[in-house]
Amino acid sequence: MPKLTQEAIEGNKEHIEEAAKKLFIKHGFHGTSMRLIAAQADVSLGNLYNYYKTKEDILESIINKYELIINTKLKEIFDDIEEPLLPNNLINFGKKVQILVAEHYEFWLLMYIDVLEFENRHCRKMFENLTEKLNKRFYNHFTELKDNKDINNNVDPAIGFTVVYLQFFNYFLIEKLFGGNNHLGINDDEAIVKISEIFSRAIFHPNALEKFSVNKQ
Amino acid sequence: MPKLTQEAIEGNKEHIEEAAKKLFIKHGFHGTSMRLIAAQADVSLGNLYNYYKTKEDILESIINKYELIINTKLKEIFDDIEEPLLPNNLINFGKKVQILVAEHYEFWLLMYIDVLEFENRHCRKMFENLTEKLNKRFYNHFTELKDNKDINNNVDPAIGFTVVYLQFFNYFLIEKLFGGNNHLGINDDEAIVKISEIFSRAIFHPNALEKFSVNKQ
DNA sequence: TTATAAAAAACGTTCGTTCGTTTTTATAAC
DNA sequence: GTTATAAAAACGAACGAACGTTTTTTATAA
Numbered sequence: 290m291p292k293l294t295q296e297a298i299e300g301n302k303e304h305i306e307e308a309a310k311k312l313f314i315k316h317g318f319h320g321t322s323m324r325l326i327a328a329q330a331d332v333s334l335g336n337l338y339n340y341y342k343t344k345e346d347i348l349e350s351i352i353n354k355y356e357l358i359i360n361t362k363l364k365e366i367f368d369d370i371e372e373p374l375l376p377n378n379l380i381n382f383g384k385k386v387q388i389l390v391a392e393h394y395e396f397w398l399l400m401y402i403d404v405l406e407f408e409n410r411h412c413r414k415m416f417e418n419l420t421e422k423l424n425k426r427f428y429n430h431f432t433e434l435k436d437n438k439d440i441n442n443n444v445d446p447a448i449g450f451t452v453v454y455l456q457f458f459n460y461f462l463i464e465k466l467f468g469g470n471n472h473l474g475i476n477d478d479e480a481i482v483k484i485s486e487i488f489s490r491a492i493f494h495p496n497a498l499e500k501f502s503v504n505k506q
Numbered sequence: 507m508p509k510l511t512q513e514a515i516e517g518n519k520e521h522i523e524e525a526a527k528k529l530f531i532k533h534g535f536h537g538t539s540m541r542l543i544a545a546q547a548d549v550s551l552g553n554l555y556n557y558y559k560t561k562e563d564i565l566e567s568i569i570n571k572y573e574l575i576i577n578t579k580l581k582e583i584f585d586d587i588e589e590p591l592l593p594n595n596l597i598n599f600g601k602k603v604q605i606l607v608a609e610h611y612e613f614w615l616l617m618y619i620d621v622l623e624f625e626n627r628h629c630r631k632m633f634e635n636l637t638e639k640l641n642k643r644f645y646n647h648f649t650e651l652k653d654n655k656d657i658n659n660n661v662d663p664a665i666g667f668t669v670v671y672l673q674f675f676n677y678f679l680i681e682k683l684f685g686g687n688n689h690l691g692i693n694d695d696e697a698i699v700k701i702s703e704i705f706s707r708a709i710f711h712p713n714a715l716e717k718f719s720v721n722k723q
Numbered sequence: 724t725t726a727t728a729a730a731a732a733a734c735g736t737t738c739g740t741t742c743g744t745t746t747t748t749a750t751a752a753c
Numbered sequence: 754g755t756t757a758t759a760a761a762a763a764c765g766a767a768c769g770a771a772c773g774t775t776t777t778t779t780a781t782a783a
Contacts, residue, residue: 317619470633487709
């Protein structure tokens with residue numbers, strides 16, 4: 290048989306990893322056997338080792354690729370919103386986090402595997418210097434708000450945005466993976482609005498809030 | 507050999523579960539073998555089955571006991587603070603969450619195991635109707651604030667407190683388990699203050715904030 | 724002596740991985 | 754246009770080790 294093209298190899302790996310991912314997030318790393326992966330991917334047990342040296346290699350490849358996807362999605366979200374702190378944009382941002390978590394909650398399950406089995410070795414860079422990174426991305430937005438004295442005393446917009454960013458993720462992860470079941474006592478859409486309102490009040494000076502008020506929408 | 511007293515049995519189980527917990531949070535459920543647990547607890551493999559029917563029974567017992575501990579600790583924290591939303595009390599509350607996570611981060615690792623392997627069956631009740639529960643506990647405090655018109659328009663104090671409560675936990679879990687490494691760009695003590703300030707601004711009317719201002723401390 | 728705890732041995736499975744074999748197919752030879 | 758070749762891919766039996774659990778044996782103390 291002639292050598293497979295690089296694309297064919299990638300395609301086959303994609304197929305295997307799709308199957309393995311399903312099993313890993315259902316049974317954990319050690320709870321998933323190579324035989325199960327092979328069966329789920331409709332591939333022979335031995336052939337798996339033509340593509341991966343070890344079982345851990347499969348998990349690593351899955352996590353690395355998924356991290357790329359998530360980072361791309363996050364970049365897309367951030368590219369779409371130039372001034373995320375504005376109240377209406379905050380709501381839109383929340384909705385996008387909602388969609389991201391709904392479509393890719395599996396990534397966070399993989400992250401919990403990573404936390405449990407590898408001390409979050411693969412995913413920890415997502416949290417390092419988070420505020421600094423967000424500050425760089427929205428530097429113009431944040432400094433403009435500060436220069437205009439729109440921001441409350443003692444509140445750093447970069448920290449404020451990091452906090453609301455993490456809050457949205459945390460909210461939807463609790464709902465999706467931890468059995469929250471409308472844990473705030475309101476539905477998701479209302480929760481997005483409520484959380485946005487809370488942080489708008491937190492970040493903006495009352496006068497600025499007037500300026501950005503909802504009827505501007 | 508005479509029958510063990512109930513206390514002796516409980517003591518032995520405590521000893522075994524202490525060992526098993528260490529291993530579960532390090533290698534996950536399926537990554538931990540009964541032989542390893544026996545060795546770690548300095549007990550024979552067969553003897554484990556005099557105390558537990560299955561391996562899963564050990565995990566269940568650990569989680570159930572730990573959940574009791576955490577709920578007790580949370581109750582203690584809430585018993586200590588009658589008016590948690592007041593800015594200074596919010597900081598104190600943050601410090602207590604900091605200590606709780608530092609001393610019992612293992613519980614959240616067990617929760618991630620529960621999420622991955624059992625759909626959070628054991629721990630999900632911690633998140634159900636969270637706002638409602640907090641609202642009941644601090645009903646007097648919240649209604650007093652509302653009656654005094656200390657609260658910002660559209661902000662529900664129960665939801666606000668739930669959000670800051672989750673925010674503190676999320677912050678310290680990211681730091682402890684996810685490799686955050688001062689992810690807000692400031693140290694833990696500063697983070698507590700910053701998060702408290704953010705939520706004080708969010709929840710309280712500016713006039714009320716004056717009333718509760720820091721020089722009251 | 725006797726009931727029971729603890730230890731040890733054994734059971735049948737399943738694990739991750741290896742490896743010899745078979746199947747496949749682009750290409751060279753006719 | 755058919756066939757032979759050869760390299761690569763896919764397969765699946767087999768390996769030794771380890772798994773969770775059961776059964777048997779030994780030690781202990783009233």
